Amino acid sequence: MNLERHLKRLLRRYSDIILSIEEFLIISQEKLHIIRIKIVLIDFSTVYIRQIVKENKIEAYSYYWISRKGEIIEGWDNAPHHPNIVTYPHHRHVKNKVEPLYDFSLEKFLESIRSKLKTRG
Numbered sequence: 001m002n003l004e005r006h007l008k009r010l011l012r013r014y015s016d017i018i019l020s021i022e023e024f025l026i027i028s029q030e031k032l033h034i035i036r037i038k039i040v041l042i043d044f045s046t047v048y049i050r051q052i053v054k055e056n057k058i059e060a061y062s063y064y065w066i067s068r069k070g071e072i073i074e075g076w077d078n079a080p081h082h083p084n085i086v087t088y089p090h091h092r093h094v095k096n097k098v099e100p101l102y103d104f105s106l107e108k109f110l111e112s113i114r115s116k117l118k119t120r121g
Helices: 003-012 105-119
Strands: 016-030 032-041 046-054 057-066 073-076 091-094 097-100
Touching: 003 016, 003 032, 003 105, 057 097, 057 105, 073 105
Parallel strands: none
Antiparallel strands: 016 032, 032 046, 046 057, 057 073, 073 091, 091 097
């Protein structure tokens, strides 16, 4: 399936929490794709999505949910800077803590945000 079509379909599934998509960029060179997406959510917080996909495998990613005040609500990434985490290099930042991350799919990240937005009311 086409990468752009796949991502747009995924984002449509979360249209109930998305106010607008401010940036949607895919840079492709042969089997390498760099993805950058910026989303404004219904509470005016922002989600930044970055992925590097090589030969259909996610090599690097960072998904960050930022409050209106610019504070990290939650961030998932695989930057290799927390070797003590059992799921190294995959981890999540929640407030001031770093936690293991077992499922790092973008869909799981968006589902987590949806769940938290719904419980906030």
